[in-house]
Amino acid sequence: MTVDHAASVIAVIARLKDKGYRITAQRQAMIAQLVESGQALSAFEIWEKLKVRYQDISLDTVYRNLHVLVDLEALTPINALGKESVRYELVDTSHHHHIVCVKCGQTQCIEYCPVDPRLMLVLQTHGYELVRHNLELFGICRQCNPS
Amino acid sequence: MTVDHAASVIAVIARLKDKGYRITAQRQAMIAQLVESGQALSAFEIWEKLKVRYQDISLDTVYRNLHVLVDLEALTPINALGKESVRYELVDTSHHHHIVCVKCGQTQCIEYCPVDPRLMLVLQTHGYELVRHNLELFGICRQCNPS
DNA sequence: CTACGTGCAAACATTTTGCAAAGGC
């Protein structure tokens, strides 16, 4: 694990402690996995990876701890495709979005946020205070594009 | 049913015919329900409403026909909350987005799209051609806002 | 008449929950 990764893991663990949650081996392993993967993972994927590199962990526990980590605001749930299950991404990664190819289902990160700041004003007129947003982009990738 | 509604229903039915799908009572009822509701509905909600006003329709048929209608590009799937099931909205309604209150789960349409057109250029550099997008907004509504 | 669409039931995938045992603090 790199120094950066270790620091991220420690930061999330500190958040756990702050909120009165206990530091268990399973939680540490999950956080480490998410930090090192550097991408959004589903509950099942986290479980699969941890079974190999870490000892046993039950899928139930993965689900429960995902809820805990979302509660901490350490993770953001992402609905990558609507067909697949929800994926979770660390919030301290830089803000970005994902594009999904509607033909092959492959996804890619887009390090650009096209959301106009005037959105906040529009939402205020509706009585809402924006907490976060998630932009789902659907397109056709180079490989699937006939042109 | 208003004249506008009737016209929308007819338009979708024409699309069905065009693509070689058959016009069944169940499909007509589903389309009419979506048009008249004027909002995104889940499979279950469509089924529930049709059981009352129309005769019996099976939930399986609702699911199957939702796939057909998405294939026709008559419906857009929306992942309103990530917790709830996928919802479907007619594509010929004006382009807009939805905001979900993270406290109470209530949703509201926002008739404004804050997506910067320069997004297309950024996506092109990634090799993608944008087909559609869906912006999920999460906020706190007036009722739930302590301030 | 023929292929497509439907309803039923069963399968399937994902997520949640009750409970007793294990473990953090």
Next chain:
DNA sequence: GCCTTTGCAAAATGTTTGCACGTAG
């Protein structure tokens, strides 16, 4: 030692599929 967390099993939820019957074209 207390209370949270875990693993197991079972349930709940949402969606899909196989099959025989019905029906649009």
